[in-house]
Amino acid sequence: MNSILNTYSPLSKELYNEYRGEVMRDALSTQKVLVIGAGGLGCEILKCLALSGIKEIHVIDLDTIDLTNLNRQFLFRMKDVGKYKAEVAAEFIMKRIPSCKVIPYTKKIQEFGIGFYQEFSVIIAGLDNIEARRWINRVVIQMVERDENEKVIDGSRHYLIDGGTEGLNGQARVISPFESACYECTLSQLPKQLQYQMCTIASTPRLPEHCIAYVYEVLWQKEQPDVKLDKDNFDHMNWIYQKALERAKQFNIEGVTYKLTLGVVKNIIPAVASTNALIASICTVECIKILTGNGSQLNNYIQWYGQNHQTGVGINVIQQERLDECTECSIQQLQIKVKRTDQLSILLTLLPPEIELYCNGQTLITNNNLRKQGFAHLLVKTFQELIESKIIYENSVLKAIDKNKTINVRIQYE
């Protein structure tokens, strides 16, 4: 990588050619990158970043290692089952590449304040669920700061690179907030989750899946109301399997197996090393290009279909458009200056009347007369107290809703 960074590139950005050579190499080795998820994608991303010359990587994952991870999450061994993914992955990378520092966190991403995320110019997400993606997408949007002319302040725009796989298929996207479509803009394009109709599973089951879904969604609650279903507990899963088998027999339906039971109840998505490797590496290539100005950015979404019975592989690069009515990236920004010793109630005079105010989903101020009493105690707290009691974070961006319009409220302390 280093020798390439010396050379003149007619197909790269001006920025690159201006700073190529030592400056660019230094830039690469002083940038910090955040990786969210140390699973199938995460392991690969860590490896690729470390071997591309990144010297400090932070990785967040609260999961522990399961036996079924070992077919693709190549930084983990049998002896690691049960340990934290982030910690084992970090240790492995640092052992193999001692010049690279990897700092693991085993907390939820929601537990970090915006100040934490501001340290990274690029965040790469290898997540397995929509909610976490929406959350981190919101963070990169909220981090964007504007000057008095509403122009984005240099360095406040942080990129989010997001990857995902299913079987032999996968996708990756680059989100540059307020420049390209954000995750929320494209939410309506997500494929619909397969769901069985309640009347089918309850009265006219036809497939083995229907029998399993009935036991999982109806029978468990009915027969074991006091036990919380643990999908990783063999006894629980076996109970569902046995009951589903009984039900299938009663209806003359074949094909209920333990494996299928797990698949239906846990919504297991098939996963394999090859797809993880290619999607994770595409994400890393985008990250390195952002940091060095090489080439041009993926614009802005790539779909990879390794399962294509006509051409073998289907590849689509799509420019997803920003949504005019996006609830995240087309929202207004408001900056408000207060003192740390001011009480929260000062916002009532600084913000439009009848506003609702939230921080990370927690209500701070409400306009609902019935609920007002319940949050009144917050109004008399100072910002310092709110930060100390972790109700808001040092650099939190608050979300205000003013008659169906959403506003980001950034608090600055004098």
Add this chain to the structure above:
Amino acid sequence: MSSNDKYDRQVRIWGRHGQEKLQNSRVLLLGCDPVGVETLKNLVLPGIGYVVIIDNKLVTDQDVENNFFIPYDTIGQSRAKVVLENLLEMNIDVKGEWHQIDNFNIDGQQFDLIIANEKQCLETKFNLIELQTYGFLGRVRLYSPSCQIIETKPMNPKYDLRIFNPFQELKEYFDSIEIEGDVDYVAHIPYIVILYKALQKYHKEKGKYPSTFQEKHKDFMQVIKSLCGQLEFQYQGNFYEAIENIDQAFDNDNWKNCLEQIEIEQNDGEGYKYKFSTLISALRQFVLIHGAPPLGKAFPDMKCFTQTYVHLKNNIYGIKVEKDFQIFKDLCQNKVDDETIRLFIENIQELKTINFRSIQQELDQPNQVDDYENDCYIWYILLRSVNEYYRINTKWPSQNQDDIQQLKEIVEIQCKLVGVDNVPQSYIQEICRYEGSKLHMIASVLGGMASQEAVKLITNQFVPINNTLIYDGLKSEASIFEF
């Protein structure tokens, strides 16, 4: 712990039988470039059977920099040995051997796949994947001496439901039902019955079956809608299913195209290839006698009562499936096992064979590409050119003027060969910037792509690319070509 099988997540992709094929296969890696090693990593993890690594070099600083499976404290040791040890450390199920030699005699050996990087391999006896990374660029080239796929696994599989040409028992069943009665009953008539009735009604009214696109999708749809009469909206679920599956109503002859394209190579003996040609011969005979292929077992879900569904699946269709199977089996004359026969019948709608051009053929004269949507074709010409430059100079072209000039001359010749006027100057300059460098991240992208194809060739599942994939990391694009 939820499963005691560490391969659970991938067995859900290629099944137990696919996993067994993988675990019984032997792979040869020629050269320890990062791209080859990354590809092999993605085969060792899912549990490939046996790997042989051939490489004559010793570990250098450069290897440590761009190859994850070459640790810093192994400098000076055999690359083949270091790579093998570090790959196998990941998965105790996989065995292998290494050879620190230059030329490896593969005569008398048996491999399910050869992965060649660094050096060209013109072998035509075995499945072959040739790999190259060059700066931000990558190339994957597949070759298979014989590629016949039963399990093509389309994302949206087609069902053979015989609505247009029902076999006798099915026709009797269809005719025994009327679309009338109480709401609950009508709302649970299977959509296949609705489609059949709609065809009958259409024929009665117009004296023919729908044939044009307009007739099939507009006029016919109106007929389906007319069948549900005064049924309230919330009870029309099965009629909507009928409209969603409207194509099922017409003769499903996908298999005809497949069968026409497939040429059988005469060959004796055992193995997959032999079974495949036997099955195709049997299919041709079957079709000749019965006018349709044997019926497959796949039966989609449809809104109806449980008893109706079970009766259709197990009795009406199920008995016919079994009958066809027995007849088909007899035609195979004990040359093919039952399991393969059943698999074959399940997949008759989407069988596929590919005749690969050999790498030598491509070197001599690549197929010309008329329209291309991105830079990948230009990069292909330039990759050919730098390879030719290397063959002459045993070094890669750099950005100095002499190198660029010499490369330009080679590019002109290559352009003529593929019928392109010229390539932009800036692209020549860009490729000279790479000077043969191998970036780990690009190798890792290619390793992912190549190992998907490797699994396809080894398991005979899914359709492999024919025959080249070019990846342009600079612009994040990729294309497939048949060269």
